[in-house]
Amino acid sequence: MIEHKLILFTRAGCCLCEGLEERLSKLSLDQLETPLKLCVRDIDSKDVTNAEMASYSLQVPVLLLELSSPLRKFELPRVSPRLSEEALLLWLQKIIAGKIGKD
Secondary structure, eight states, X not given: OOOEEEEEEEOTTOHXXXXXXXXXXXXXXXXXXXXXXXXXXXXXXXXXXXXXXXXXXXXXXXXXXXXXXXXXXEEOOOOOTTOOHHHHHHHHHHHHHHHHTTO
């Protein structure tokens, strides 16, 4: 089974990170036309690569779309904290369709 991921880079104590994580966790990402699995990664953890740390440390929260088969990663535009959960889901669907449609 092909698994696509929505990776959220966060930082402990970041209110924008916590807000986005909370909204994303309420969404049915597995029900999208292209189902996604949410993966939350603390940018300050040892599991984050040096390249990821250098790229995203000063920008959290950061969303990456990881499409498999073949493996590709796309940094997504910054999400407005005012975006409703419904609007966030529609935005994600539009972004995913655009990225998959480029194949």
